[in-house]
Amino acid sequence: MEHHGPPRATARNHYVKIARRLSHRPTLGQRSVYCLPMKAALTLTILAALAAPAAAQPVAPTYWLIGPVLDGEPAVVATWLAEAQRAGLKRVYVEIDSPGGGAAPGLAIAEALRMAPVTTICTVRRQASSAAYAILQACSIRIGKRGALFSTHEPKALANGLVTRDEARSLMIQLEAFTVLYETAVQSRMEPKTTREGYRARVAAGLDWKMSADECLAAGGLDKVVP
16 A cells, blocks of 8 residues: 655645654653764755755656665755655655665664655665665565565674773663664564564574565565565
């Protein structure tokens, strides 16, 4: 079943919602630790795209998420979604072939896709791992090519050199917060085939849950497998 979203007149309201949620100052109690500079930039990008005149060139209906998920990508995706809505597109396509990347940009892209008032049809060509897997779970329709690989795990952190006790404590708090956000974004879309307990068992102790397209379909991570 497709979700075509609201009329164009309400597009701004939807993207302002995204902007406000992504720019809201995080607190530890809310378990929100998006990078504030990135969130501020993404907020401004969404609002600027909505205020700008219609693009002279047609909006491309397909976004290619190829390679690592980088910090600057959420702003690009948000601009593309806003322009697609302004152009009156009812559906857009995301082609994914990514090993993942940063948790913050991955979750920001997932949030933008989840709130987009257009149908988002995402196809995994060869790989959707880590942050890319979270992005896939935010799409309206999730398609995997037979032979593609999928994997998910608990967020991990890399400390550069020696850290103080306070720095280690801060890192652990952030890691815990990202774990909650990532698990919610991924596992909630895989229900009822994969329960919260079942998901946690698969990724416990830092394990990677690796799946083929058919296994991902059976686990609730895909809606369709194609040749």
